[in-house]
Amino acid sequence: MSVFQATASAPVNIACIKYWGKRDTKLILPTNSSLSVTLDQDHLRSTTTSRADPSFKKDTLWLNGKDDPIKEGGRLATCINELKRLRKVLVEDKDASAPKLSTYAVHIASYNNFPTAAGLASSASGFAALVSSLAKLYELPSTPSELSLIARQGSGSACRSLFGGYVAWEMGTKADGSDSYAVEVAPQSHWPEMHAVICVVNDAKKGTSSTSGMQRTVETSALLQHRIKHVVPKRMADISAAIQARDFDAFAQITMADSNQFHAVALDTEPPIFYMNDVSKAIIALIVEYNRVALEKTGHLKAAYTYDAGPNAVIYTLQENAKEIVELIHKYFPQKEAFNDRFQLFGGEGVKGKVVEGFNEAVAQPHEVDAVKGIIHTKVGDGPRTLGAEESLLNAEGTPKTLA
Amino acid sequence: MSVFQATASAPVNIACIKYWGKRDTKLILPTNSSLSVTLDQDHLRSTTTSRADPSFKKDTLWLNGKDDPIKEGGRLATCINELKRLRKVLVEDKDASAPKLSTYAVHIASYNNFPTAAGLASSASGFAALVSSLAKLYELPSTPSELSLIARQGSGSACRSLFGGYVAWEMGTKADGSDSYAVEVAPQSHWPEMHAVICVVNDAKKGTSSTSGMQRTVETSALLQHRIKHVVPKRMADISAAIQARDFDAFAQITMADSNQFHAVALDTEPPIFYMNDVSKAIIALIVEYNRVALEKTGHLKAAYTYDAGPNAVIYTLQENAKEIVELIHKYFPQKEAFNDRFQLFGGEGVKGKVVEGFNEAVAQPHEVDAVKGIIHTKVGDGPRTLGAEESLLNAEGTPKTLA
Numbered sequence: 164m165s166v167f168q169a170t171a172s173a174p175v176n177i178a179c180i181k182y183w184g185k186r187d188t189k190l191i192l193p194t195n196s197s198l199s200v201t202l203d204q205d206h207l208r209s210t211t212t213s214r215a216d217p218s219f220k221k222d223t224l225w226l227n228g229k230d231d232p233i234k235e236g237g238r239l240a241t242c243i244n245e246l247k248r249l250r251k252v253l254v255e256d257k258d259a260s261a262p263k264l265s266t267y268a269v270h271i272a273s274y275n276n277f278p279t280a281a282g283l284a285s286s287a288s289g290f291a292a293l294v295s296s297l298a299k300l301y302e303l304p305s306t307p308s309e310l311s312l313i314a315r316q317g318s319g320s321a322c323r324s325l326f327g328g329y330v331a332w333e334m335g336t337k338a339d340g341s342d343s344y345a346v347e348v349a350p351q352s353h354w355p356e357m358h359a360v361i362c363v364v365n366d367a368k369k370g371t372s373s374t375s376g377m378q379r380t381v382e383t384s385a386l387l388q389h390r391i392k393h394v395v396p397k398r399m400a401d402i403s404a405a406i407q408a409r410d411f412d413a414f415a416q417i418t419m420a421d422s423n424q425f426h427a428v429a430l431d432t433e434p435p436i437f438y439m440n441d442v443s444k445a446i447i448a449l450i451v452e453y454n455r456v457a458l459e460k461t462g463h464l465k466a467a468y469t470y471d472a473g474p475n476a477v478i479y480t481l482q483e484n485a486k487e488i489v490e491l492i493h494k495y496f497p498q499k500e501a502f503n504d505r506f507q508l509f510g511g512e513g514v515k516g517k518v519v520e521g522f523n524e525a526v527a528q529p530h531e532v533d534a535v536k537g538i539i540h541t542k543v544g545d546g547p548r549t550l551g552a553e554e555s556l557l558n559a560e561g562t563p564k565t566l567a
Numbered sequence: 568m569s570v571f572q573a574t575a576s577a578p579v580n581i582a583c584i585k586y587w588g589k590r591d592t593k594l595i596l597p598t599n600s601s602l603s604v605t606l607d608q609d610h611l612r613s614t615t616t617s618r619a620d621p622s623f624k625k626d627t628l629w630l631n632g633k634d635d636p637i638k639e640g641g642r643l644a645t646c647i648n649e650l651k652r653l654r655k656v657l658v659e660d661k662d663a664s665a666p667k668l669s670t671y672a673v674h675i676a677s678y679n680n681f682p683t684a685a686g687l688a689s690s691a692s693g694f695a696a697l698v699s700s701l702a703k704l705y706e707l708p709s710t711p712s713e714l715s716l717i718a719r720q721g722s723g724s725a726c727r728s729l730f731g732g733y734v735a736w737e738m739g740t741k742a743d744g745s746d747s748y749a750v751e752v753a754p755q756s757h758w759p760e761m762h763a764v765i766c767v768v769n770d771a772k773k774g775t776s777s778t779s780g781m782q783r784t785v786e787t788s789a790l791l792q793h794r795i796k797h798v799v800p801k802r803m804a805d806i807s808a809a810i811q812a813r814d815f816d817a818f819a820q821i822t823m824a825d826s827n828q829f830h831a832v833a834l835d836t837e838p839p840i841f842y843m844n845d846v847s848k849a850i851i852a853l854i855v856e857y858n859r860v861a862l863e864k865t866g867h868l869k870a871a872y873t874y875d876a877g878p879n880a881v882i883y884t885l886q887e888n889a890k891e892i893v894e895l896i897h898k899y900f901p902q903k904e905a906f907n908d909r910f911q912l913f914g915g916e917g918v919k920g921k922v923v924e925g926f927n928e929a930v931a932q933p934h935e936v937d938a939v940k941g942i943i944h945t946k947v948g949d950g951p952r953t954l955g956a957e958e959s960l961l962n963a964e965g966t967p968k969t970l971a
Contacts, residue, residue, distance in 0.1 A: 386794065389789075394790075419837070424834075427831040427834040431827055434851070444844075
């Protein structure tokens, strides 16, 4: 008997123009367009295996090996049902010989290769991998943009993880959400020098969830509508042009301004929402000073910080500057664990904390070990990948393999 | 021979609708109107003695006993010269017998009764006291609003310290600034139950000065203009009405929203400006939770936080709730020095840290001693006072007395 199964992996993406606010909370339709860089799934990824089998009793998901109940009417169920519907309409109804996979329950095993404790949102890569693996299993003829419509309903920003490179989520205007999907602004290969240094910041307290936080901003901020109507559209156009032109100065300036403005409207919420803490702010001070020196010496910016709904910093930079930034962060934030030197910047002796010449060291205080729990160096990457059977996360019985 | 001398004291004011941005940096004309509560000068004040004497060589100022050079063309010189001009025009030109004080140099001694280290802006009370003492010395017939036009040119928010109670600074529209002055919204006696608990927050690093910070916001924030044009005018009207009606709920809601929005536009600046730190944010979390409990129990808010260009919290509350707030702050922020119990809330045994029933203690972590360096309990107060000769800060020679 055939095994109907597919495995896919999908990347994390980090927005430069931030998504904050829904105009439809059920369909997950945003109040503004957004734009992100897809990060390399060689480093950070979600992997998902989906199997359809007539013997399965009900749709079941295991997340990192643990049963994660699928709530009826919930976002996960919405995605699975929509993909089954497409299987029926686009495949089975057109080809009578196609197995009726849409009528079988599915077993899904999903695994993130980065710890939840890292504070990196796994819902984007997770839903993108889930949609990709089911689309492969069902042999759907859908394009990444079409699949992004489904991933969007799982987790808004997941739609952007259906592409590699530089990706826009066009907000759309239709009530049914059919024009609210992701498009590729430029592939990874257009500007492969874009690197990212992620600083995982220690956070004592749990912040406001982005789902509830963004709706509170929609309801109470006196500034959000201005951002939506008058600021974001121009920034979307400008940063797309900057990416086309590989203009890092413009890319960095817009990315930092939009991170700041996202946190500004979060603060303009009642009660106010704070995602950045004093460590996040110290990293901003370092990047501002690093750019000041760079601008003075070269006339160009060298780094762009951005913060999502948490205290972690993602610092975009071009490949040639990544070493300086890793050294800079180490200088102020001593690390407990050795830096994972994926790009072989440092050779055998490891990283030494260091600032560039002319850097005013007084812009921040050195912190204690663990203020920044980890530093991840990665770069722009490709979109979802289909993996071979040997990568399956399900065993013969259709339950999760035990991972090493 | 006569001694021409006057002494005045003036209060601190803390804005509920924040002043942030100048449309004219020389005349100090703001981009929006603002509104403040004047605090009791029995507790926090600047006192200034001015003396005019033909033997004096040049205008001289001592601030807290230390010679503070008067820069030609600077703000201090502008205020002194404008008051001399009024002396000539309004007094000497009309009454030939009036001594020609406008032709004498002045010696000015000014003293703040709160330490600079407290992080409370002393420029507002300082310029208000200076203008008040010179106006008295020169026997000017000017009203407080007229004097506020002069104080404004010393330090914008100083104009609001020319009145007690609840004070608006009308931004005005004229290019010469002649309609940009303070007016009384309501006197202290209209709503004397307004108390303030000031938390002096320890701050490791020196923040951006408000003078340079606000102009950077004017130049780079994409949100400030919306605030100025579409948010502040309605808030000014609404909070004035709330004060007239003694409606603490509306007063508190607007005060907190405007503090948040001021810090939001500071964050929306390039590079971003942060005045609040993690301790400031913890105090916000406490007040939000305290209000949540109050709303649930009584249907009303009990406290309103507000932050100026620094990490200190000012918590407005009605007299009846001041004790609970002082206890709440002590619970999370242990104090090195004994609380100055001006209103005899606690009797002999001193303050015990305590939360109200139903309060979720997990909203913040208890901090170490000195995270909040001091707690000052005060209330709404009156406007500048003229003091007797026995309060003079100048000795017979016209130099500062040594203060105990």
